Amino acid sequence: MERFNQDELKARLIATDQEFRRLANAHTEYARKIDALESLPHLSQDEQIEEVKLKKLKLHAKDLMAEILSRHSMQMQ
DSSP, rough: OOOOOOHHHHHOOOOOHHHHHHHHHHHHHHHHHHHHHHSSSSSOOHHHHHHHHHHHHHHHHHHHHHHHHHHHHHHEE
C-alpha cells in the first residue's frame, strides 16, 4: 500500500472523508474567529468567554482530526 506523509494524508482525507473535511473546516473557522477577537484592543467579558469557548472547540476539532489521522495512518502501514 502507498505511504503518505502527514500533509498528504490530510489532503487525501479532506478530499475523501466527509467528517474529516467538516472538522478541518470547523477548525479553520474557529481559528479565524479567534484571530478576529485577538486583534481587538480590549475584550468585553462576553468576548473573553467566546474566545475561551472557541479555543476549546478548536482544540476538540483538532483532537478528533488527529484520531482520524491516526486511524488512517495505522491502516496504511
